[in-house]
Every structure is written in C-alpha cells, then in structure tokens.
Amino acid sequence: MKKLLISISTVMIFFLANVIPTQASGNEVIEHGILKNNRVLIPIRAVSQNMGIDVKWNQFQKTAQLTIGETVITLAVQFKRALVNQDRDDFDAPVELIQNTTYVPLRFVSQTMGAEVKWDQKTKEATVILDDKQVVVKLMKPKYQVPTNQRLSDTRIARLSEKLNEASDLSKVKQVRTYFKPYFTDRLIQQIIEQEGLHFKEMNFDMNTATVNYASNTSAMLIQSYIPGNILTGELHYVFDREAHIIYANGAWKVDKVSDHLRQIPNMSLEPDLQ
Known part of the structure; x- marks a missing residue:
C-alpha cells in the first residue's frame, strides 16, 4: 500500500484488517463488502477465517495464501489470476488492496474456492456457503459519493497512464x-524536469x-503493475507497482504525485495480456 534486487521476506504477516464480523440469525455477518465497477468485492481474510480456512499474508509480496484441506491457493494483489496448487485459475477482476484489506471478486469464491454463493439483489447481500459454514457479506456504504459526471472515465485513466x-x-x-x-500538476511537471x-x-x-x-471527492489513487522479468531461478516474478496520486481541480483530473515500489511474487506464468 524500496527497490531492485530485494531478497524475499520469509516472515508471513497477515495484517489485513479491522474487518470484524458480527452474528445475525446464526450466521456470521461481515459489513465490509464493496460494489466496484458493477462487481461485488469481498474481504477474503474475514470470509475465509469464518469458513475455517487458514490464511497467510506476505506483506512484502502482497500475496495471500489460503489452505483448504490439501488445496493451496495463492493470490497476488493487482492480478486476475490465482495459483491453485500449481494450476492457474483466471477471473474477471483483480485482487485489490483497499484500506489495508485484501478484496477478491465474489466470483472467485465460487469459481476457485468451490463455495456456493447466493446474491440478494434487494438487500445487496452475498451469502457464502462452504460445507456446514455460512457467511453473509453486506455492502458497506461508500465513504465518498463522487458525482457520476466527475468520476474518472476509462478514457481519462488510459490517457493519464499513457502520459506517465x-x-x-x-x-x-x-x-x-x-x-x-x-495531464499533470505544475508540481509534478517540475519534479519530472x-x-x-x-x-x-x-x-x-x-x-x-x-x-x-477514491480517497475523497477530489482525490484518487491509480495503481498499475508491471512484470519486467523473473529472478534467475524462475521461481518468482519481479513486479513494479506504480502509484499515481490524482487530484480533481478546475474541472479536470491530473496526476500530482507518483511513486513506485518493487516486490517479488510467486511465478504465476503471468503474461502481459493476463496481468
């Protein structure tokens, strides 16, 4: 949420937090689901732990490892692929780290974890069922309501990325x-020069x-990742994360700050068109 070559951290710290479940009607209830780009995202740590699934988080890699019996599932933030033991499983939205909590698309839970998922359109609740355990995920109200006509369009995001x-x-x-x-604020242009x-x-x-x-009605973070190659043994990918802080002023979104971070993730056979 700094760079080349960094040895892999062996300490697994699953810090994703502060998602505290409650109980209702005998079911665990998690209040931190997110609706984003017409997809439901759920906090994987809270859901998994309430299903009795072992979860480990690697802070340096930004990866989560789920163990379900003899099945080990590896997820990497910013990517749309999971490793299920050594098999690849792709889904339609990336794993995201939002406010120090790792989110996965709801589809991942059924497609990869093998859980049954029920969606209630009226109450905006997802019920996840695995074996004899059941968890209800409610969508939380967005902290900031950015007007539709002020939100970053896909075209604008692509243009800012291109200029970066x-x-x-x-x-x-x-x-x-x-x-x-x-596309950039005067401050960033001066820094670039x-x-x-x-x-x-x-x-x-x-x-x-x-x-x-979005961090507010007038600020947002654009995060992108790039894989330049693998370590010599081929066991790990190098990943560069670029974080662009974007602000809204005078009717336009512009990049104000840029930072980059290097990490290593397990080799997931990621190609440019599958990142």
Whole structure:
C-alpha cells in the first residue's frame, strides 16, 4: 500500500484488517463488502477465517495464501489470476488492496474456492456457503459519493497512464511543460524536469492492471503493475507497482504525485495480456 534486487521476506504477516464480523440469525455477518465497477468485492481474510480456512499474508509480496484441506491457493494483489496448487485459475477482476484489506471478486469464491454463493439483489447481500459454514457479506456504504459526471472515465485513466509512460523518457518530448500540462500538476511537471524523467524507464504500464480508488471527492489513487522479468531461478516474478496520486481541480483530473515500489511474487506464468 524500496527497490531492485530485494531478497524475499520469509516472515508471513497477515495484517489485513479491522474487518470484524458480527452474528445475525446464526450466521456470521461481515459489513465490509464493496460494489466496484458493477462487481461485488469481498474481504477474503474475514470470509475465509469464518469458513475455517487458514490464511497467510506476505506483506512484502502482497500475496495471500489460503489452505483448504490439501488445496493451496495463492493470490497476488493487482492480478486476475490465482495459483491453485500449481494450476492457474483466471477471473474477471483483480485482487485489490483497499484500506489495508485484501478484496477478491465474489466470483472467485465460487469459481476457485468451490463455495456456493447466493446474491440478494434487494438487500445487496452475498451469502457464502462452504460445507456446514455460512457467511453473509453486506455492502458497506461508500465513504465518498463522487458525482457520476466527475468520476474518472476509462478514457481519462488510459490517457493519464499513457502520459506517465511517456514521462519516463523526456528525450522524445520537445516542450515538456506545455505537453504535460493537461495531464499533470505544475508540481509534478517540475519534479519530472528536475529528475530528467520518471524512474521507470522502458516500462509501459498498461490498463490490464489498472485499479482506481477514491480517497475523497477530489482525490484518487491509480495503481498499475508491471512484470519486467523473473529472478534467475524462475521461481518468482519481479513486479513494479506504480502509484499515481490524482487530484480533481478546475474541472479536470491530473496526476500530482507518483511513486513506485518493487516486490517479488510467486511465478504465476503471468503474461502481459493476463496481468
């Protein structure tokens, strides 16, 4: 939520928290589901632990490992793939880390974990059933209600991502301030000029791994991940995460700050079109 080459951490710390379940009608109730891009996301730690599933979190890798009997499922934040033992299982939305809690699409629970899922459109509740255990996940009310006409469009996100990629090599840009002014704040443009471009050169972050989370009505975080290669043994992927802090001012969303982080995740046979 810093860089190359870093040895893998062996300490597994599952810090994802503060999702405390309650009970209603004999069922565990979790109040922290999220509706995002017309998909229901659920906090995997809270749901899994209430199902009796062992969960471990690796802070450095940003990976979660679930153990169900003899089945081991590995998830990596920002990616749409799980490793089930050594088999690959792809789903339609990435694993996300939101406010220090790891979320997975509801479909993952049925498709990969083998649980039965029931969705109540009227109450906006998901019921997850596995063996003799049952958990109800309620959608929490968004902290910020960003007006529809003010939200970041897919087109704008793609354009900001494109300009961030271009900002890594200023040799191709003639008038830096003029060129980037519609997309970056003056502060970021000045920083880019002083350091002669952003750090992640020759890395074209694409929209396959893009996630956006709003911090307020006028600020958001765009997170993207890029796999430049593997460690020598091939057991781990290197992953660069780019975090762009975006602010809304004068009718437009612009990038104000950018940071990047390096991590390593288990080799999940991720290719650019499957990230």
